[in-house]
Amino acid sequence: MSSATAQADREHPATRGLHLFAVFTAGATFLLIVAGALVTSRDAGLSVPDWPLSYGRLMPEMIGGVFYEHGHRMIAAFVGFLTIILAVWTWRADQRRWVRHLGWAALAAVIVQGLLGGLTVLFLLPTAVSVSHACLAQLFFSITVVLALVTSRSWREQDRRLxxxxxxxxxxxxxxxxxxxxxxxxxxxxxxxxxxxxxxxxxxxxxxxxxxxxxxxxxxxxxxxxxxxxxxxxxxxxxxxxxxxxxxxxxxxxxxxxxxxxxxxxxxxxxxxxxxxxxxxxxxxxxxxxxxxxxxxxxxxxxxxxxxxxxxxxxx
Amino acid sequence: MRFSRSVSGWMMAGLLALSLACGGGDDAGEVADAPEMEEAVVTVDPAKAATITGKVKLDGDPPRMPAINMSAEPDCRGLHEAAPPAEVVVASDGMLQNVFVWVKSGLDGKFAVSDTPAMLDQKGCIYSPHVLAVQTGQLLKISNSDPTTHNVHPLPKTNREWNRSQPAEGADIEYKFPREEIMIAVKCNIHPWMRSYISVVNHPFFAVSGADGSFEIKGLPAGSYTVEAVHERFGSQEMSVTLGDAESKDIEFSYSAS
The missing domain is CATH 1.20.120 (Four Helix Bundle (Hemerythrin (Met), subunit A))
Structure with a gap:
């Protein structure tokens, strides 16, 4: 590790671990978008009529469209869990106020996204809610990618040559x-x-x-x-x-x-x-x-x- | 605080989206009840009742219907010796099955609602029948004869949309459509090949063409009518028919396969 980098790490407590975790969260979010798109393309959005449980259970029988819809819900829950950790970790480890706010914004986005996902099921895929759900997914992904970017070492090193x-x-x-x-x-x-x-x-x-x-x-x-x-x-x-x-x-x-x-x-x-x-x-x-x-x-x-x-x- | 404003903005957007999506729902016809019949019910003297019979032809080679791929669903695939064909176009000897035929206009007054429930079954992960018609307010019973779960999801435009799961050999779903609407698609989102069509009519003068393309509408009062035939793929056709007392007329609809 170069002395400049070491100094950067000392000055910015945003650790390499946080960056890797942000990258992982962004990757999981991309997978979530693919899973969500599969639900629509497979026309499986209403194969599970209830929400937040699926057929009144945490784990229904994964048949037909249920595999895609409940699979999407499972990945979404995982990404939500990752986002909670990411927001808290960023808040604790990164001194930049705007980055900490970005972490909370990601958490707010994933919560609203989950609610929109539930509403679109309960209200039988109303266009406005389904479109909001689809677009907020894209925004949320961009937020996680930005968090991965700004917690990277290369980004922090660039701080010194502005x-x-x-x-x-x-x-x-x-x-x-x-x-x-x-x-x-x-x-x-x-x-x-x-x-x-x-x-x-x-x-x-x-x-x-x-x-x-x-x-x-x-x-x-x-x-x-x-x-x-x-x-x-x-x-x-x-x-x-x-x-x-x-x-x-x-x-x-x-x-x-x-x-x-x-x-x-x-x-x-x-x-x-x-x-x-x-x-x-x-x-x-x-x-x-x-x-x-x-x-x-x-x-x-x-x-x-x-x-x-x-x-x-x-x-x- | 900028962050708080951001969160508030999202919440407002969500509520706005929800209100736009869900507003204006004024469908009074919940699952159980049909509109009250305040007008006197029209009765037709059986001795004077007229009949329309006919056939639906399909000119040209019918499109080849691919086999349904149930390989990912062993519970469904195991119910068939061979993969069944799609039911979109069923034609034989130049005749077309599953065409909904009804008296579209020319009738006056209200007609008695049939006491006999209409039945829609899910058997072999296929809806049976593929095309079904009921009167407004007539009881529709939907059964599941399969060893697997289905969800029943009608997609009406003027009636209320609903979506219910039905477990393997579970209790029948009972429903009465309150509004006239033709060819409401019904699908199962678990098994995306499953599709049926239900037509809801304010009177009992309708039929669905059988395997030989034939249909019969009987018990009509004398009058001049517009008769419409509707097929899920080939669209609709209309024909004017005038009937006298106890008269029977034979008509023919002809679709082009090209």
């Missing part, structure tokens, strides 16, 4: 990244509304075009101003790669839904593609949020206007 010059382009890269995240989340809302029969495909297609345009804009800006920055450019490149893959998966999901429209039961190719589409959507949002945090972390609170004040010419 003096990077701020490229004065407008809109600034942080603004672009934040906007991209909002557009991506909006697209996830539209996708969930489509999946839960609240909206037609056209809105989701428009959203896909908007997300693709935004991530490409981010990549172009990153390539122009940060091509040598390992904390920004590769993430922007990966984000674009995932969005391209997502467009293919989206087209595949639409195609296979049409082809299997008259199928008497959910077919595995349809299930795999649609679940992959949901899971990749979660990864794209999380990656966009990670990129945003990386960009903000690199350049702190500097703004273009601060450069103007310092006489640095501002380009657009």
């Amino acid at each position: 003096a990077a010059p701020w490229p004065p382009s407008r809109p600034s890269l942080p603004v672009l990244c934040v906007t991209t995240n909002f557009v991506t989340f909006g697209q996830l809302l539209l996708g969930a509304a489509l999946r839960h029969k609240g909206l037609g495909i056209i809105f989701h297609l428009i959203g896909a075009a908007a997300v693709a345009a935004m991530v490409f804009w981010v990549l172009a800006r990153a390539a122009r101003e940060h091509s040598g920055d390992a904390g920004i450019f590769p993430w922007a490149l990966a984000l674009n790669g995932l969005v391209m893959l997502q467009l293919l998966l989206g087209a595949g999901a639409y195609w296979i839904r049409e082809v299997t429209r008259h199928a008497v039961q959910p077919l595995w190719p349809m299930v795999v593609i649609t679940v992959g589409h949901v899971a990749l959507g979660a990864l794209i949002l999380a990656l966009g949020v990670v990129l945003t945090f990386q960009v903000h972390h690199r350049f702190g609170r500097q703004t273009s206007s601060s450069f103007e004040r310092e006489g640095v010419p501002v380009t657009t």
